[in-house]
Amino acid sequence: MDPNVHAEAIAPFVGELEGLRPAGAEVIDAHTHLGLDEDGRSLTPEALLEALDAAGARRACVFPLHDPERHPAYRVPNDRVLAWAAESDGRLIPFCRLDPADGPIEEGERSLALGARGIKLHPRAQRFAFDGEALEPIAEIFALAERARVPILIHAGRGLPPIADGLADLALRHPGAVLILAHAAIADQALLVERLTDHPGVLYDVSTWSVFDLFELFARVPPERIVFATDPPYGNPATGLYTALRVARAVGLDDEAMRLFLGGTIASVIDGPGLGPISEPVGARTHELPGPVLRLYGYLIPAGPALFAGLPEAARGMIELAEAVCRDPEPGPLGPLFEDVGRALAATSVLLDAGPEGIRPVLDIVQRCLARTATVET
Numbered sequence: 001m002d003p004n005v006h007a008e009a010i011a012p013f014v015g016e017l018e019g020l021r022p023a024g025a026e027v028i029d030a031h032t033h034l035g036l037d038e039d040g041r042s043l044t045p046e047a048l049l050e051a052l053d054a055a056g057a058r059r060a061c062v063f064p065l066h067d068p069e070r071h072p073a074y075r076v077p078n079d080r081v082l083a084w085a086a087e088s089d090g091r092l093i094p095f096c097r098l099d100p101a102d103g104p105i106e107e108g109e110r111s112l113a114l115g116a117r118g119i120k121l122h123p124r125a126q127r128f129a130f131d132g133e134a135l136e137p138i139a140e141i142f143a144l145a146e147r148a149r150v151p152i153l154i155h156a157g158r159g160l161p162p163i164a165d166g167l168a169d170l171a172l173r174h175p176g177a178v179l180i181l182a183h184a185a186i187a188d189q190a191l192l193v194e195r196l197t198d199h200p201g202v203l204y205d206v207s208t209w210s211v212f213d214l215f216e217l218f219a220r221v222p223p224e225r226i227v228f229a230t231d232p233p234y235g236n237p238a239t240g241l242y243t244a245l246r247v248a249r250a251v252g253l254d255d256e257a258m259r260l261f262l263g264g265t266i267a268s269v270i271d272g273p274g275l276g277p278i279s280e281p282v283g284a285r286t287h288e289l290p291g292p293v294l295r296l297y298g299y300l301i302p303a304g305p306a307l308f309a310g311l312p313e314a315a316r317g318m319i320e321l322a323e324a325v326c327r328d329p330e331p332g333p334l335g336p337l338f339e340d341v342g343r344a345l346a347a348t349s350v351l352l353d354a355g356p357e358g359i360r361p362v363l364d365i366v367q368r369c370l371a372r373t374a375t376v377e378t
Helices: 003-020 045-055 075-086 104-113 132-148 164-172 189-195 211-220 237-250 255-271 291-300 303-308 312-325 332-353 356-374
Strands: 028-036 059-064 092-094 119-121 152-154 179-181 202-205
Touching: 003 237, 003 332, 003 356, 028 045, 028 075, 028 202, 028 237, 028 255, 045 059, 045 092, 045 237, 059 075, 059 255, 075 092, 075 104, 104 132, 119 132, 132 152, 132 164, 164 189, 189 211, 202 255, 211 237, 211 356, 237 255, 237 356, 291 303, 291 312, 291 332, 291 356, 303 312, 303 356, 312 332, 312 356, 332 356
Parallel strands: 028 059, 059 092, 119 152, 152 179, 179 202
Antiparallel strands: none
């Protein structure tokens, strides 16, 4: 595969970053993984640092994947992450991953004593709910986080049953525990935001696929409680940064609020002095987009899940329809959008022809095109 094909396709989007990113902003990715996952994904510390460099990100919160060697109690993968973080010159901020059914308090206390600065819980992978038999050990984990004054990052994305009531009830009994609800809390976004309004320390990370999940998040949550995150190896820091910046500018964040969103807020949790005051949400609950833009976005949005599922031909079919939208002979003010997106999408055919190694570059192109499309100014 020729890497120049991908680089040329995303060049217009890369060129936008200088104008979108505020001066002096420290970028911290609040949601990254290291090691090996049972699903076959993996990420080395060298590869993660390279990806952070490509995004201009200084630091990242990092925790183990759903590692095949997780028993007992995630001890082995937690130790690996702690060691990798210790060798990273402060760039990797280690969290320990805990399983409520497998010695979580002992492992949490051990990992925190060795330098972990947060806790990761994954209710889908560990198959637990925030009620019933699992509630007591989870409550003990929340109490541990309160005592240790460390945050808990919780998977709140796809693949979960309704979680809002159980999680909110538990969280409100532990107001001293800072929570980071991952993936824009899309598993129950509206209910979680409503139920947790009075909790003083709930953050939401933006590692999600749809731009409109982020628009809704900014419309519901104060910007001081939303943090940048990209979920490597599933997401890409540079691509996620482009999406985050496009959305943040579209909803009207000023430079000060942008600096908090990109790294300042999570740094206040990790480094101190703790979370600051909040303002009102800034996003709109309605969005008006021209018909051709809706068609373009609608064709592109299912291409990503198809690529993740290993169905490149299904993705190719949707991308070809999106590319056709960009061939409008009378685009009017949409001309610049169609030109950049159309050129980028044209490159995906070459990349998909290269086989499995072309899937990730195509996913990158599609995600950037989605961000540009949904935030186009008309």
